[in-house]
Amino acid sequence: MRAPDASAVPLMRAPALRRRLATMVYEGVILFGVVFIAGYLFSTLTQQRNGLTHHNLLMTWIGVVLAGYFVWFWTHGGQTLPMKTWRLKLVDAQGQPVKPARALVRYALAWLWFLPPLALHPLLGLAVPQTLAAFAVWVALWAAAVWLDPARQFLHDRIAGTRIVAVQPAS
Numbered sequence: 001m002r003a004p005d006a007s008a009v010p011l012m013r014a015p016a017l018r019r020r021l022a023t024m025v026y027e028g029v030i031l032f033g034v035v036f037i038a039g040y041l042f043s044t045l046t047q048q049r050n051g052l053t054h055h056n057l058l059m060t061w062i063g064v065v066l067a068g069y070f071v072w073f074w075t076h077g078g079q080t081l082p083m084k085t086w087r088l089k090l091v092d093a094q095g096q097p098v099k100p101a102r103a104l105v106r107y108a109l110a111w112l113w114f115l116p117p118l119a120l121h122p123l124l125g126l127a128v129p130q131t132l133a134a135f136a137v138w139v140a141l142w143a144a145a146v147w148l149d150p151a152r153q154f155l156h157d158r159i160a161g162t163r164i165v166a167v168q169p170a171s
Contacts (some may be wrong), residue, residue, distance in 0.1 A: 012095050014152035015166040017143060019086055026082035031066070038065040067107050074103040079167075087167040098162060109156035113142055 042061050046054055073080040075098055078089040090106070092098050098106070117138040121131040146152055153163055 012091075012151075012163065013166045015086075015088055015164060017146055017152075019166075020088065020146075020154075020164060021143060023082045023086040023088055026085060027080060030081060031069075034065065034069055035062055038062050067104065070107045070110075071100055071103040074098050074106070075100050087169060088164050089167045091163055091165055093161045093163060095163075095165070102161060106156065106160035106162050109160050112156055113139060 038061065039058065042048065042054075042058050046057075048054055048058070070080070073083075074090045078091060078097060083089065090098055090103075092102060114135075117131065117135040120126055120134050121128075126134065142155070145155055149155070149158060151158075151163065157163055
């Protein structure tokens with residue numbers, strides 16, 4: 001089924017790229033606290049004494065916690081705190097609330113913002129400055145790709161069958 005044209009449905013209007021990126025920065029601030037608490041809980045419960053002990057298990061735990069965070073908020077109102085602040089909402093392609101399976105797919109696909117350039121670090125033996133440069137270029141290209149989409153959605157949203165829409169301020 002084809003997604004409705006963003007210009008034809010005023011309630012499905014895509015927000016500006018700048019607004020979405022500002023939301024992501026704010027989300028990063030919130031996630032710092034979420035990851036800190038998840039890491040502290042993990043290290044306390046496993047009695048981890050250094051960062052190399054149970055490293056892979058810790059990364060898996062943090063991934064599960066982040067998935068839980070996003071899936072919960074996206075399926076219970078469609079907004080995290082930063083999304084509420086910037087008046088954005090996640091809906092499916094038809095404008096309906098997102099189901100847990102679709103939210104989980106979107107979460108997994110959203111890692112495409114980070115994993116490809118970070119995978120180059122060990123694969124090509126890049127130095128940290130080169131990896132950071134590759135990361136910056138990748139994120140800029142991924143964000144700019146929104147202008148190639150007729151509905152102005154990110155590629156991971158298009159694949160997951162979701163949309164970020166602007167929410168009108170409450171009257």
